[in-house]
Amino acid sequence: MSVSGDRARRHTRYFLNWARAAAPVHLGADVDMTRIEEHRAAAREAGRRYSVVSYLLYAAGRIVARHPEARAMARGVLRPRTAALPDVAAKLALDRRTEGGERVVLTAVLPRMDVASLTEIQDLVDLCRESDPHDLPGAAAVRLLSQLPPPVGELVFRLGVRSPGARAQRLGTFAVSSLGHRVVDVFHSYGGTAVTFCAGRVADRAVVRGGRVVAAPVMSLGLTFDHRVLDGAAAADVLDGVVKRLEGWHGDLSGTRGEPRDGAGIRPARSGDRPGGPLGTSP
Template sequence: MKISAVAAERRPTLHFLREIRAISPVFLDTDVDMTAVVRHRETQHKYSVVSYVLHSAARVLAAHPEANAALHGRLRPRVARYASVNGKFTLDRTLNGQRIVLSTVLTDLQRASLDEIQQRVEHFRDGDPASMPEFAGARLLQRLPGPVGSLLFRMGTRPLNRRADVMGTFAVTSLGHRPVDGFHSVGGTTITLGVGRIADRPVARGTEVAVAPLMRLSLTFDHRVIDGAEAADVLTDLKQALETFPAADDTDAAGTDAAATAAATAGTGERS
């Protein structure tokens, strides 16, 4: 048996896990028929499944501002509802020989086309975390002593006016590259989406049984911020968005979003 200190590269993960203990998570899941998404991927640029989920979830959350929110405080809790929908997604990376999870936040996704989201995902997926400026904060936390790093993490993530930019307003994490059907994660946001693999399975279509590519989609919500009915509405709307992708008034063949402005104004209370 060998006992050693936790690798410095894992310190940011430990700081994050300590900070999210205040969340009261509740877990939902559903199966999504990904036929429309698979068809779109075959006829267009091979977008990441995560990009489809980020794109669709941003528009759903723009229409559900109560869920695009964050809470802080125990004795006198306060809730911030954000006009921008910012999606955090996780990356499986190796840094200094240590396999770790990193995350980054993509801002204003309610306005971004699928092409723009894919480009931003590829930027972080293909970049070197040891030198990318976007991960300078994570590298700093790795170097600092544990108590100092934990304090710095709290100072950077707790203020509600900063939370959307550094933690996102929703989170997406995927294990779909492995034979994992479903899992639930707590991403530090009111809504966290877990993406499983897409696999051919039997489905009922009317009175007939067919085979379709199904994906298990999980949703973890912070019960301090919203209740189950609102979370179920978000999951239902996201399931519908993915199963009907692209909506007739949503995207063209290149992924340009024609409804982003409408979705954004819906999230801010504006009306056309």
């Protein structure tokens, strides 16, 4: 790798070295994306495009807002404890190229994921994907890290994510990563947050509805959680809530907020392949 390429990835190395202190555990679930794909198709006919990532950001933001343990951070070594993070912001991983042509992972923190509409989220995603890498939020910090000598750069990175406020500002309160643009069904990554959502591709698969096998668009969704911050049962609740939000999607194209009709966050839907009841309902 060239010297410039090494510099372009220094921020990633600093993050990986820092992330070794975490205790990542991986969960996974299949998501029936029928309602999402219907909504996307209707939106395209109306002249609007929504990415799968935007639906995931929307659903995850609402669910993480309901689970304080999913937006916290581990602190301390001699006296381990957790600290709450302010707001609900998502760290979105982006595949971008530098001016020199090097392919690198950059990130952008998207605020207000608990209240932003689907259209607002899509606008933010488009802005991050289409803007110059130098204009991304946090780009100046990445450039600084690439210019500092490695020992100094790593220290600066660690100090920059030490406090809860700085952590939320630079790494978000939950993370989202997607490899759905390729033939990737399942993957797991750790984004430096209590929970990280990892989306694979949407592909037609066999599901059972009403005792019959039918084809449906299905996405494998992974969730990596930091076991220092929350336990498996709580993480499973978060993943379950996001899956139900996606499978029970309900929204019109005028508001496109996808708000469910009941207070539990799940709108009753058609019979599906989930044990215990119709698709999108609790057992």
